[in-house]
Amino acid sequence: MDYTKLTLHETKQALKNGEVTSEALTQAYIDRIGAVEPKLDAYLATTFDSALEHAKAVDKAGNAGDGLAGIPYALKDNMCTKGMTTTCASKILSNFVSPYDSTVYAGLKDAGAVLLGKVNMDEFAMGSSTENSAFKTTKNPWDTTKVPGGSSGGSAVSVAADMAAFSLGSDTGGSIRQPAALCGVVGMKPTYGLVSRYGLVAFASSLDQIGPFTKDVEDCAIVLNAIAGYDHRDSTSLNVPKVDYTQDLTEGVKGKKIGVSKSFAGEGVQPEVQKAMDEAVAAYKDAGAEIVEVDFNYLDQALAAYYIIACAEASSNLARYDGVRYGVRAKEYSGLIDMYRKSRSQGFGAEVKRRIMLGTYALSSGYYDAYYKKAMQMRTLIVEDFNRIFKSCDVMLTPTTATTAFGIGEKTADPLEMYMSDLFTVPVNISGMPAISLPGGLDHEGMPIGLQLIGPALSEDRMLKAAYVLENAVSFRASAKPALD
Amino acid sequence: MEYDIVIGMEIHAELATKTKIFCSCPTTFGADENTHTCPVCLGMPGVLPVLNKKVVEYATKAGLALNCKIANFSKMDRKNYFYPDLPKAFQTSQFDLPICVGGVLDIEVGGETRPIGITRIHIEEDAGKLIHEGADGTLVDVNRCGVPLIEIVTEPDMRSAEEARAFAEKVRNILEYTGVSDCKMEEGSIRFDVNLSVKEKGSDVLGTRTEMKNLNSFRALERAVHYESKRQIIELKKGHRIIQETRKWDDVKGVSSSMRSKEEAHDYRYFPEPDLVPIVISDEEIARAKAELPELPEAKKARYVSEYGIPEYDASVITTSKVSAAYFEEAVAAYHEPKLIANWLMVDIPAHLKERELTMETIPFGPSALAKLVELIKSGAISGKIAKSVMEKMFEGEGDPEAIVKAHGWAQMSDSGELEAIIKQVIEDNPKSVSDIATGNKKAYGFLTGQVMRATKGQANPQMANQIIRKLVEAQIGKTE
Amino acid sequence: MKISNEEVTYVADLSRLEFSEAETARMGEELGAVLDYVATLNAVDTTGVKATEHILNVQNVFREDEVGQSLSNEEALANAPEAESGCFKVPRVIE
Incomplete structure (x- = not known):
């Protein structure tokens, strides 16, 4: 029995039954990583020794299978882990060892989850293909000539290729949902503030949110249970009552309204993606839901506003990488200012520099009103538009991406084209609302298609129930597997 | 030609909180370098700020004591620039919506009362300390980073060094009274920046101003204003233009000098701090704070x-x-x-x-x-x-x-018998004084009193001694007549 | 729209980044292309629209003024590229 092939909820059962120990499970994942990592390049660092230690301790404590106890997982390398490197896949942080734990990691450690290692990403979470990693290019397990998406490409691949029972990623403009879609797994961006950002290395503070990658929807609910919650260290954390997301997950969508919008269809959407959308609509009708036509007016404006807000915040958030207190300092320089310039110019990759430049430009004297303020006003209008939409439907159904995974190197020459791959995911971050991506089938090349459900703030439970219905209708896991082995 | 001096001031005061503005590190002065730091104030990757409640309380108090309006809604902003004493490469401050606006403080100079307008008071964080030792580098101590400050900005309402000093002293006094700041000048917990320009007497056109930063004593403030206003007047009289610049005040040499070498384009790219949420204070809370002012x-x-x-x-x-x-x-x-x-x-x-x-x-x-x-x-x-x-x-x-x-044994000699005996002896020893008095030189009484005080080592009750001296001297003069 | 070399250089200076001549020209074009796309914002009239202050309308989040654990000097300096006498060390700053 290969336990790495099980979902998280099946694994919990196996642990609880005593069918397998956490140690054996962890060893199985370590072996699996050993076998496929050379083809996929998902992990930046592994922590196998401490993982086995930790797994043994959980076995000894006898609570394996309770919550996430004894479950091996992977973390995106932008979440701080005390005593280990946290690199953000950047040269400038290649030697950074955090003196503290991020809140999510501390919480998972307390819950007994077993960390296997830290996974690859686009540098500072800036990108849509994981090609912007300073260290390696992670490959899509469904076709290793294609990108896994990004920025949380390593997180998506670790779950898609059974190299972790679940993983965490971060989503600023689609960085969980887009790679989840491209790799055929479930990925969720929770409501802004539901999961603490303390210890998540900031890209764009008002947009960043941590969320799970899992093999199915029930797994997603289990992981969300573990990571959602108020944190006094994060001023933007929401102090709301705890919800058990696994409760009534199978309730169905009878009588619920599913919104669909023409804005997310038409030109640019791959026909097979549209076909998957149509089948999903049919499945919801069959399940007793009502399909409601809604308009979303600001798709292009959301992406435009996103690039201004995200880059402006990033330009400020990334100013601290100056070679003074941590990180890499240039070897040769003359004087302080030159030290700053050389360290930053050598330490950051091209995309990071481009976004710092764009953000600095947008905030610089004379341009603030035209760009940043305008984008923040646009943000208000986008939130209002979503609020209007959710008066007429419970959740909204869209494709996660217009197309399936593209080839490695295919879009690296044109930044704007790369940015367009976030078109359907970005509005959600702009509004702070939650969304989930789940597999909707395969295209003719055998690449996964992702479908997205969007809900109003704090509607994760409702969204998960709707996703569960769709998952059963699509029956993706039963019919498709990456042709890795 | 005569000139008016126009002075505005920015006062930075460290608040008397136990901990820093965004983290729980202590604010105590004089600790070993880099021992009052944590991931938050070191600006480590991934950290987030949480605003100290006391900072808002103290800033509100300061605003009320300086007759400001307290904003119902204010927010924190980022001021972006690179400097080794600023770990995040931005200072968290307040830009367009400060916590207090529009105050006034009356000062009295030379018997005249003058109102000095207070433009605003905002909350911000202090920077670290640079230690310039040795030739090969500068050392950075992060302990002061994140110590909470208020910055008080005045209108250009002061007209002399004396007024500037009076205003500064009064502000210090009020901050100390309200317990908002311990105002220890020697620890730099209150610092004064002065903006100064001169204009032709009676003219409405303001001159070009210069700024002198971090004056940390009232004396330095007063001297700097005297010096700089004189310098500007002399420059203008020579037909030179005043250059808008930051000048460094050297309190030892008593001169200000240009810091142009350090000047560069200031484009701080202020924007709202996304990691902090707005500060909302209701009218009821403001009224309560006002009632609680000492x-x-x-x-x-x-x-x-x-x-x-x-x-x-x-x-x-x-x-x-x-x-x-x-x-x-x-x-x-x-x-x-x-x-x-x-x-x-x-x-x-x-x-x-x-x-x-x-x-x-x-x-x-x-x-x-x-x-x-x-x-x-x-x-x-x-x-x-x-x-x-x-x-x-x-x-x-x-x-x-x-x-x-x-x-x-310093108790006053109030026993008249004992005192009379001593005085008798003094009179006996000084016949010349008695004859002087007899011939109308009353000053000699003072000499006798002095002698008595000396004889009693100052313990004689002076009034009583005087009475006895007069009584005895008059008796003696009467006898000889 | 292309961002001029002068503007790119000004922004690079603010960002403490440096680019070769060729990179500067290319950056000007790339930024220009993104800003052209951003111009789609101008299609929407935002006159009088409130800028989003905070996406969740959360306000007044404070901590109590209580002293907690600081790092030791060694921990604080553990990642420093250069340190001396318990301090971070940088090239000489001219006052």
Whole structure:
């Protein structure tokens, strides 16, 4: 029995039954990583020794299978882990060892989850293909000539290729949902503030949110249970009552309204993606839901506003990488200012520099009103538009991406084209609302298609129930597997 | 041609919180380098700020005490620039929506009262310390990073160095009274930046201004303003233009000099701090904070005049510091002689403090001891002169004045029999003085009194001694006539 | 729209980044292309629209003024590229 092939909820059962120990499970994942990592390049660092230690301790404590106890997982390398490197896949942080734990990691450690290692990403979470990693290019397990998406490409691949029972990623403009879609797994961006950002290395503070990658929807609910919650260290954390997301997950969508919008269809959407959308609509009708036509007016404006807000915040958030207190300092320089310039110019990759430049430009004297303020006003209008939409439907159904995974190197020459791959995911971050991506089938090349459900703030439970219905209708896991082995 | 001087001020005061503005590191002064730091104030990747509640409370208090309007809605912003003393490469501050706006503070200079407008007060964080030692580099100490500050910005309403000083002193006084800041100049917990320009007398057109930063004593402030205004006037008289710049005040040399070398384009790219949420204060909370304000120096001064009947000058000297005012009130409560107690607090005590490098915070005896001393004089138990010696001993730590008097045998000689015997001897020893008096030179009485005081080592009650001297001398003159 | 070399250099200076001549020209074009796309914002009239202050309308989040654990000097300096006498060390700053 290969336990790495099980979902998280099946694994919990196996642990609880005593069918397998956490140690054996962890060893199985370590072996699996050993076998496929050379083809996929998902992990930046592994922590196998401490993982086995930790797994043994959980076995000894006898609570394996309770919550996430004894479950091996992977973390995106932008979440701080005390005593280990946290690199953000950047040269400038290649030697950074955090003196503290991020809140999510501390919480998972307390819950007994077993960390296997830290996974690859686009540098500072800036990108849509994981090609912007300073260290390696992670490959899509469904076709290793294609990108896994990004920025949380390593997180998506670790779950898609059974190299972790679940993983965490971060989503600023689609960085969980887009790679989840491209790799055929479930990925969720929770409501802004539901999961603490303390210890998540900031890209764009008002947009960043941590969320799970899992093999199915029930797994997603289990992981969300573990990571959602108020944190006094994060001023933007929401102090709301705890919800058990696994409760009534199978309730169905009878009588619920599913919104669909023409804005997310038409030109640019791959026909097979549209076909998957149509089948999903049919499945919801069959399940007793009502399909409601809604308009979303600001798709292009959301992406435009996103690039201004995200880059402006990033330009400020990334100013601290100056070679003074941590990180890499240039070897040769003359004087302080030159030290700053050389360290930053050598330490950051091209995309990071481009976004710092764009953000600095947008905030610089004379341009603030035209760009940043305008984008923040646009943000208000986008939130209002979503609020209007959710008066007429419970959740909204869209494709996660217009197309399936593209080839490695295919879009690296044109930044704007790369940015367009976030078109359907970005509005959600702009509004702070939650969304989930789940597999909707395969295209003719055998690449996964992702479908997205969007809900109003704090509607994760409702969204998960709707996703569960769709998952059963699509029956993706039963019919498709990456042709890795 | 005559010129007007136009001065505006920015005052930075560190707030008297126990912890930093966004993290739980202590704010105590003088710790070893980089021992009061944590991931948050070191600007480590991934950290987030959480605003210290006391900072908002203190900023509100300061605003109310300086007659400002407290904003119902304010927010924090980022001010972006690179400097090694700024770990995040941005200072978290307030830009367009500060916590307090539009205050005013009256100052009195040369008998004239002038209102000085306060544009705004905002919350921000202090930077770290750069240590310039050795030739090969600069060392960075992050301990001060994130110590909470308020910045008080005035209108350009001051017209002289004296006004600037009076304003600065008054602000310091108020911040100290409200407990908002400990205002320790020597620890840099209050600093003054001065913007100064000169214009032709009576003209409406403002001149080009220069800025002098981080003046950390009232004397430096006053001297810097004197120097810089003179410099600008001389430049203008020579037909030169004033260059808008930051100038460095050298308090040792007593000159300001251009810092142009350090100037570069300031484009701070302010934007709202996304990691912090807005500060919302209701009118009820503002009213409550106002009711909780302690008695401010102005009100205290007026009360001392009306309630204790001391002169206005005395009242203003004593209320200059919260500690001396409290000391005064306690002493008066113990023995109700306000004017006599005020005299000691205004003359002898400050002189002793200065000589011994002490302050009212570290004075070695309490207000009840001072009250006791005054009581001893008033009751005639000791003379004013002896009292000065007693105070000397009190400063030397000998404790209770009564005990000191007893230990040194300084009790005043009020026994007329004993005194009369001594005086008789003095008169006998000084026949010339008696004959001088007889021939109309009354000054000789003073000489005799001095001799008596000398003979009694100052312990004679001077009034009593005078009476006895007159009685005995007159009796003797009468006899010889 | 292309961002001029002067503007790119000004922004690079603010960002403490440096680019070769060729990179500067290319950056000007790339930024220009993104800003052209951003111009789609101008299609929407935002006159009088409130700028989003905070996406969740959360306000007044404070901590109590209580002293917690600081890092030791060694921990604080553990990642420093250069340190001396318990301090971070940088090239000489001219005052």
